[in-house]
Amino acid sequence: MKLFLPALPDFNLVSAVCSHGFFVLAPNVWDPTGATLTTTITLNDEQAITITIRAADAGILVEIPGALLSSERSQIRAAVRRMLRLDEDLAEFHARCRASATHAYAAESGFGRLIRSASLFEDIVKVICTCNVTWRQTVAMVDALAGHWGVPATSPSNGARGFPTPNRLARVRESSLKRIARLGYRAPFIQHLARDVTEGRLDLEAIERFDGSTDELCRLLRQIHGVGPYAAGNLAMLLGRYDCLAIDTEMVRLLRILHPGRQWTPAAMRAHYEAWRPYQFLAYWFELWQDYTARHGQPREWQPEQVGRAITTRKAGNI
DNA sequence: TTCCAGGGGTAGA
DNA sequence: TCTACCCATGGA
Numbered sequence A: 001m002k003l004f005l006p007a008l009p010d011f012n013l014v015s016a017v018c019s020h021g022f023f024v025l026a027p028n029v030w031d032p033t034g035a036t037l038t039t040t041i042t043l044n045d046e047q048a049i050t051i052t053i054r055a056a057d058a059g060i061l062v063e064i065p066g067a068l069l070s071s072e073r074s075q076i077r078a079a080v081r082r083m084l085r086l087d088e089d090l091a092e093f094h095a096r097c098r099a100s101a102t103h104a105y106a107a108e109s110g111f112g113r114l115i116r117s118a119s120l121f122e123d124i125v126k127v128i129c130t131c132n133v134t135w136r137q138t139v140a141m142v143d144a145l146a147g148h149w150g151v152p153a154t155s156p157s158n159g160a161r162g163f164p165t166p167n168r169l170a171r172v173r174e175s176s177l178k179r180i181a182r183l184g185y186r187a188p189f190i191q192h193l194a195r196d197v198t199e200g201r202l203d204l205e206a207i208e209r210f211d212g213s214t215d216e217l218c219r220l221l222r223q224i225h226g227v228g229p230y231a232a233g234n235l236a237m238l239l240g241r242y243d244c245l246a247i248d249t250e251m252v253r254l255l256r257i258l259h260p261g262r263q264w265t266p267a268a269m270r271a272h273y274e275a276w277r278p279y280q281f282l283a284y285w286f287e288l289w290q291d292y293t294a295r296h297g298q299p300r301e302w303q304p305e306q307v308g309r310a311i312t313t314r315k316a317g318n319i
Numbered sequence B: 001t002t003c004c005a006g007g008g009g010t011a012g013a
Numbered sequence C: 001t002c003t004a005c006c007c008a009t010g011g012a
Helices: A013-018 A071-082 A091-098 A105-108 A120-128 A133-148 A166-170 A174-181 A186-198 A204-209 A213-220 A229-238 A249-258 A265-277 A281-295 A304-313
Strands: A001-004 A029-031 A036-042 A048-056 A061-062 A151-155
Touching: A001 A071, A013 A048, A013 A071, A036 A071, A036 A151, A048 A071, A061 A071, A061 A166, A071 A304, A120 A133, A120 A186, A120 A204, A120 A229, A120 A281, A133 A166, A166 A213, A174 A186, A204 A213, A213 A229, A229 A281, A249 A265, A249 A281, A265 A281
Parallel strands: A048 A151
Antiparallel strands: A001 A061, A029 A036, A036 A048, A048 A061
8 A cells, every 4th residue: 555645845855865874774775776765664562564665746655565554554654754854844944055155055955854763762772873883883783683673574574674662672681782783882771771661761752752952852862871962962863953963073074174274172063053053963964965975976966876875885984 | 903983981080 | 070991893
């Protein structure tokens, strides 16, 4: 069966999927030739469904094998809307981009809906897996987590797995997380996270709905073991808050290239993007994306085939 | 062998 | 709040 999900006029599927590295992490599979995203959505501890998403007029089309209960359809709609941020209005950001000499193309191309996971739990695990490792190791860790403890797809039964639920990860031994998924010192962080969610000590739905300030949100996120300033900034971005930068070595590298000779302390980096408030993260990410495409000889236009190949084969990707 | 990669926790000042 | 030190892993 097929589900149509409407999107805002500036929605761009290729941009939404390919402008953040999460699109190459399991259970996502991007087909650059057909410009389709195949992923496996976890419905519960035992049930997951593989779907394919493609662009359609005024929205996206979700192809689902077989028939589903109405509740299952609702879950898939919600997961896809979250992943692709279909409800996020970026009109103000794009208006400011149009007035900018450096960021005009962000508006032109519909840049800004950076892909995220079907759930906040999955986002947190993945962000912890990006800390202090190369991108290749992140990909391997997430592959192993989904491959060993993910929920097998029941429809179709194709060997694919949805990302593991907190329940499933809470039951895995820390030593297994280290040995099989090569999580290293991240293993206890992820096990604590899964157990805190499962045993009711951490309410991720409350964090998802949180409507206080971004500073307060980051303080909440930093209470999670393994989440520091960088991870909190990244998670805030994934939650749709762009006014908290995730300062890391990659940001320093980019700013040294764009503005040679300047000293880039964290305070200097925050001050540099302050003019974009509350869209500092998106303004930075667009510059990072442009630098990436420039270094790899990409044209400014989105070219799914080149984008997919370039990112999946680079040695230490960071988009 | 050493350093570093999209850092984070902890102890001590 | 800041600094030093330690924490796995794997590639260069």
